[in-house]
Amino acid sequence: MNQVEDVRVNELPSGSVARVSRLLIGRLRDLGIMEGSLIRVLFSTPNGPAIVETGDGRPIVLDSDAASNLLVTPLSIPQRHRYRHRYGS
Amino acid sequence: MDDKYVRRIKIGVVGLPNSGKSTIVSSLSGLFIRTANYPGTTVSINVVNLTIKNLRIQLIDLPGIYSLSSEMPDEEVATKEILRGNYDGFIVVGSTLSLQQTIYLLVQLLELGKPVILVLNMMDLARKQGININVEAMRRRLGIPIIPSVAASGVGMGELRKLITEIAQSSIAVNTKVIDYGPLEKYIDAVSARLNAPRGLAIEVLKGNDLLKEERLKAGDIVSKAIEEIGQIDVFVARKRWDFVSSITKDVVARGVQVNLSKLDYILLNPKVGILASLALLFTLAEVIFLVLNPLVNYISELLSMIPIGELMVNVGNPLIRSFIMDAVWNSTSIVLSFIPYVFGVALIIAFIEDSGLIIRLTFPLEKWLRRIGLPSRGLIYLIAGVGCNVPATSSTVAIPSSTDRLITALMIPYIPCMARLLVISLIAAAILPSQLTGVVMILPFVTSLIGVMVMSRLLLPLLTHIRVKLTARVPYAYELPQLIIPINRFFVKKVWHYTYEFLVRAGILIVAFSALMWVLSISGPSGLIGPEALTNQTLIRSTWLSLIGDLISPIFKPLNIPWQLSASLMYGYVFKEVILSSMAVLYGTSEEGVINVLHSALQLPSALALITFITFYSPCIATLVTETRIVGVRLTVINTIAQLLLALALSYIVYAIALLVV
Ligand SMILES: Nc1nc2c(ncn2[C@@H]2O[C@H](COP(=O)(O)OP(=O)(O)OP(=O)(O)O)[C@@H](O)[C@H]2O)c(=O)[nH]1
Ligand SMILES: [Mg+2]
Numbered sequence: 001m002n003q004v005e006d007v008r009v010n011e012l013p014s015g016s017v018a019r020v021s022r023l024l025i026g027r028l029r030d031l032g033i034m035e036g037s038l039i040r041v042l043f044s045t046p047n048g049p050a051i052v053e054t055g056d057g058r059p060i061v062l063d064s065d066a067a068s069n070l071l072v073t074p075l076s077i078p079q080r081h082r083y084r085h086r087y088g089s
Numbered sequence: 090m091d092d093k094y095v096r097r098i099k100i101g102v103v104g105l106p107n108s109g110k111s112t113i114v115s116s117l118s119g120l121f122i123r124t125a126n127y128p129g130t131t132v133s134i135n136v137v138n139l140t141i142k143n144l145r146i147q148l149i150d151l152p153g154i155y156s157l158s159s160e161m162p163d164e165e166v167a168t169k170e171i172l173r174g175n176y177d178g179f180i181v182v183g184s185t186l187s188l189q190q191t192i193y194l195l196v197q198l199l200e201l202g203k204p205v206i207l208v209l210n211m212m213d214l215a216r217k218q219g220i221n222i223n224v225e226a227m228r229r230r231l232g233i234p235i236i237p238s239v240a241a242s243g244v245g246m247g248e249l250r251k252l253i254t255e256i257a258q259s260s261i262a263v264n265t266k267v268i269d270y271g272p273l274e275k276y277i278d279a280v281s282a283r284l285n286a287p288r289g290l291a292i293e294v295l296k297g298n299d300l301l302k303e304e305r306l307k308a309g310d311i312v313s314k315a316i317e318e319i320g321q322i323d324v325f326v327a328r329k330r331w332d333f334v335s336s337i338t339k340d341v342v343a344r345g346v347q348v349n350l351s352k353l354d355y356i357l358l359n360p361k362v363g364i365l366a367s368l369a370l371l372f373t374l375a376e377v378i379f380l381v382l383n384p385l386v387n388y389i390s391e392l393l394s395m396i397p398i399g400e401l402m403v404n405v406g407n408p409l410i411r412s413f414i415m416d417a418v419w420n421s422t423s424i425v426l427s428f429i430p431y432v433f434g435v436a437l438i439i440a441f442i443e444d445s446g447l448i449i450r451l452t453f454p455l456e457k458w459l460r461r462i463g464l465p466s467r468g469l470i471y472l473i474a475g476v477g478c479n480v481p482a483t484s485s486t487v488a489i490p491s492s493t494d495r496l497i498t499a500l501m502i503p504y505i506p507c508m509a510r511l512l513v514i515s516l517i518a519a520a521i522l523p524s525q526l527t528g529v530v531m532i533l534p535f536v537t538s539l540i541g542v543m544v545m546s547r548l549l550l551p552l553l554t555h556i557r558v559k560l561t562a563r564v565p566y567a568y569e570l571p572q573l574i575i576p577i578n579r580f581f582v583k584k585v586w587h588y589t590y591e592f593l594v595r596a597g598i599l600i601v602a603f604s605a606l607m608w609v610l611s612i613s614g615p616s617g618l619i620g621p622e623a624l625t626n627q628t629l630i631r632s633t634w635l636s637l638i639g640d641l642i643s644p645i646f647k648p649l650n651i652p653w654q655l656s657a658s659l660m661y662g663y664v665f666k667e668v669i670l671s672s673m674a675v676l677y678g679t680s681e682e683g684v685i686n687v688l689h690s691a692l693q694l695p696s697a698l699a700l701i702t703f704i705t706f707y708s709p710c711i712a713t714l715v716t717e718t719r720i721v722g723v724r725l726t727v728i729n730t731i732a733q734l735l736l737a738l739a740l741s742y743i744v745y746a747i748a749l750l751v752v
Contacts, residue, residue: 025565029327030156032189032334042350045360048457049466051570056189056335058569059350061449063466064456065565 007074009041010050010067016041018072025069031060039072097145098257103171103198104182105190106153107571109210111135112240112580113182114150117250121587123481125443126576127470128153128568132163132488134170141250144257149174152488155190157197157289158298158323160564161467163488169300171201172290178204178256180249185215185222185237187569188342192334196267199233200289204261206252207235208245214572221343230337232264241580265289268333273325276315280308296323354450354573363454367447368532375438375531379515382430386519389430393423412621413608421604425597428512429589431519432596435512436588439477444576444584448473462546465489467566468498472542475505477588479713486720490564496553497546499720500729503709504541506534508592514701521697533698534705537740541706545732552728610634645738649745650696695748699741707737 006021020037023029032054033039042059044050050067051059062070104110106128115122118137123130135150151170152163159165171179181198183191191209198205209224228235234252238245255261265288270277273295280291284304294304295315305312319325350358356366398419405411442448452469459469467489475482483502489495506514511534518530612623614633623629630636639657646656692700708730709717718726 025160025567026158026323027155027160027565027567029324030158030193031567031569032193032331034327034331035324043358043360043453045457048360048460049453051358051453056338058187058189061453061568061570063566064460065466065563066567069565 006071008068009039009052009062009070009072010044010046010048010064012041012044012072012074013078014041014043015078016074017076018074020070021073022071023069024071025066028060028062028066028070032056032058033060033070038075095143095145096257097147098177099147099149099175100253100256101149101151101171101174101176101179102182103151103167103179103194104153104208105155105184105187105194106568108153108182108184108191109208109238109240110153110182111150113180113208113210113238113246113249114148116240116243116246116580117148121583122150124580124584125448125474125477126446126571126574127443127448127474128571129161129163129467129470129485129488132485133166141254144254146253148180149176154194155568156194157293158296159300161488161490161566165300168298171198172293172298172300176203178206178261180206180208180253182208182210184211185209185220186211186218186572188222189331189334189338190569192337193330195231196330196333197289197292199231199264199267200287200292202263202265202287202289204256204259204263205233206249206256206261207231207233208240208249209235209237210240212237212244213239213242213578214574223341223343227337227341230340231267232262234261239578241576241578243579268329270326270329273315273319273322273329276311279311283308283311292326296326350570351573357447357450357573358453360454360457363450367451367454368535371438371442371447372532374441375434378434378437379519382434383519385430386427389427393427408621412612412624413605416621416624417605417608418601421601422597425593425600428596429593431512431515432592433585433589435508435515436585436592439508440581440585440588441576443474443477444574444581446571446573449571450573459542462543463493463497463550464501464542464546465491465494465498465563465566468494468501471498472502472505475502475507476511477508479503479505479507479709480716483713483716483720491562493550493553494563496721496725497550499717500549500725501542501546503713503717503729503733504538504545504706506538506705507713508588509596509710510534510704510706512592513704517692517697517701517704521692521694530698530701533701533744537702537705537744540740541733541736544736545729548732549725549729552725607635610638611636649699649741650693651700652692655692655700695745698748699745702744703737703741705737707734709733 009018012018017038017040020033020035020039023033023035033052038055040053042051042053044067047068048064050062052062053059102110102114107126107130111122111124111131114135114137115124118139120137122135129152131150131152133152137148137150139146139148149170151167154164154167157168157171159168179198181195183195195205195207209222215222224235224237236245236248236252238249240246252261276295277288277291280286280294281288284291284294284307286304290301290304294301294308295312297305315322357363359366398415402411402415405414448470451473452466456466456469460466464472468486471482471485474485479502483499486495486499486502489498511531514534515531522530611630611633612619612621614637616632619629619633623633635657636653639653643653643656714726714730717729
């Protein structure tokens with residue numbers, strides 16, 4: 001199977017770009033993060049909080065719970081992190 | 090028509106979190122309202138009255154929201170008001186830095202059918218970032234009045250006043266149908282007709298807003314049909330709204346910038362080094378401020394020592410009155426006066442932490458660690474905000490949705506050293522160390538308090554599950570990152586001045602009153618009046634009330650080599666922290682040399698460090714205690730307060746032992 005699986009946004013390393021696949025909390029929709037939108041991970045900590053940039057360039061802080069409830073499909077992951085996170089390639 | 094009759098109108102100030110609503114209300118009314126650079130500064134309704142000509146205006150400052158569907162308790166306070174309150178119009182405060190989010194919220198207010206004025210705040214920051222918005226084009230597209238503003242410097246407030254009066258004259262255009270929701274329109278009309286409610290309310294009913302359950306029942310059949318045709322209505326509506334937002338921003342943003350993170354942000358928010366970098370930044374700041382202020386402190390004490398108070402008092406015949414004026418009143422007043430540079434320094438640092446956006450930068454890298462011990466992200470923001478004053482920080486915890494989270498946060502805030510405690514600590518630090526190091530020693534209380542929070546949250550969390558029956562689950566929290574800024578503007582100056590002034594007056598009155606009380610206790614004892622001689626006679630003073638009290642608690646501090654005079658002063662600190670210093674002054678009977686000199690000779694470095702550790706959180710002040718009981722109840726407050734005292738004591742012993750080994 002070649003398909004990339006969905007991951008929580010805080011599983012992706014900083015610098016990744018991803019497409020939102022599923023929102024488990026409605027609040028994010030009001031912040032401009034919707035199913036299908038593109039986001040860039042600015043900072044993230046495994047299982048912890050994350051800061052993502054929305055398509056129109058606004059930084060949004062997600063606390064640990066919000067970050068664990070945002071499922072995304074990774075599109076690009078910075079080179080040096082690939083082996084650690086086991087996505088891509 | 091008679092012009093004399095007075096009209097009253099009620100206007101809601103609605104807006105994004107952290108957009109400057111309270112700053113605007115404060116600036117329009119001249120009152121001081123708490124403001125700070127993190128979302129959730131205002132968590133309940135502030136009502137302010139102002140009069141413009143014949144118009145009585147009730148301005149309601151509401152907590153910040155991103156939309157009318159609230160998830161947090163403070164947001165619910167705001168949305169309930171907006172949906173149910175009887176308003177004549179709204180001022181929507183948006184930030185030029187997040188135009189999209191502003192328009193997204195604005196649309197929802199417009200749909201409610203009341204007159205709306207849009208204030209586009211933070212124009213100064215936008216300009217600095219090179220963001221350029223065509224306000225005229227935006228006015229044309231939206232058909233409503235728009236005021237670009239810099240609330241923190243008062244820019245745009247005159248125009249806003251003028252427009253508010255226009256709401257009363259009903260001369261503001263109402264534009265309800267900003268977005269065409271296509272297939273949803275017929276359902277919106279149907280619900281609106283059925284409930285006799287404005288368009289916006291009908292949309293919220295269809296979206297399933299939790300606050301409108303009753304209305305949803307009444308329109309149940311229409312809602313079901315709509316869902317059948319459209320699917321998830323909230324998703325549908327959000328999409329339409331964001332589409333509208335991007336179509337507008339394309340037209341009106343002449344020049345925009347992508348992510349507005351500064352280079353410094355990439356360091357401060359870095360999960361690995363962020364927290365250290367933030368702390369380094371803060372302590373450099375503290376160090377610089379205290380270094381600059383130091384000559385001022387010396388200058389003021391020199392000035393004070395030039396006042397020939399002794400000679401002036403020679404004419405007062407009665408030794409008791411003379412002693413009262415000199416030892417109780419004058420001593421404490423001169424302490425208050427020589428305090429000023431320190432108060433100012435601490436006020437400056439606190440205001441800087443609040444307004445620069447540093448609180449969020451501290452929260453982000455810490456969250457993961459403090460979450461393990463039960464602190465939620467929102468709680469952490471208030472915890473750090475507690476360095477200003479524990480009282481508002483504790484009452485802000487009502488905005489935390491889950492009860493476990495709320496309780497544990499409210500219980501941990503008293504472990505954070507507030508401005509008053511930091512002031513006492515900075516004075517002790519100034520006394521025992523060369524002035525260049527004052528800022529460095531200020532690290533100690535923060536380390537102590539972090540340890541306190543780590544230890545106590547672990548101990549108290551299991552207790553919570555025992556005591557409280559209903560504990561609710563955690564609610565995820567997300568918000569737009571506030572900008573990192575150097576807050577130099579009119580409002581910041583006003584804030585620093587306000588903190589300094591308030592602290593001086595409040596502390597000043599207390600200090601003088603308590604000095605008088607201490608004076609009485611130190612010239613009398615179980616045997617009756619001893620006389621002012623007791624103040625200078627080391628044998629006589631041993632039979633005073635004060636000495637008895639000091640003896641009672643001194644065994645605890647003896648091992649730390651803290652003299653009884655100091656430990657007795659700590660007793661009084663239970664009432665208000667500021668009093669500790671004045672108590673010391675009376676007990677040592679100091680006049681010209683001041684407390685700093687006394688401390689210098691009375692304390693060795695290890696004892697001083699132990700004392701600083703102890704003062705960090707040995708007790709909250711009365712005001713904090715009262716607020717704490719309101720949030721967590723009496724029982725938990727008592728347990729927590731005892732625990733605080735014991736832990737503070739234990740930690741000061743540990744610090745003393747370590748310091749003895751090292752020094
Ligand atoms: N640079 C700049 N700062 C501003 C301006 N207006 C307000 N501020 C600052 O922005 C921060 C937030 O202001 P507040 O008035 O507390 O915002 P609020 O909308 O009441 O926030 P919440 O109550 O948390 O929703 C404060 O630090 C203000 O000093 C402005 O026009 N320019
Ligand atoms: Mg506010």
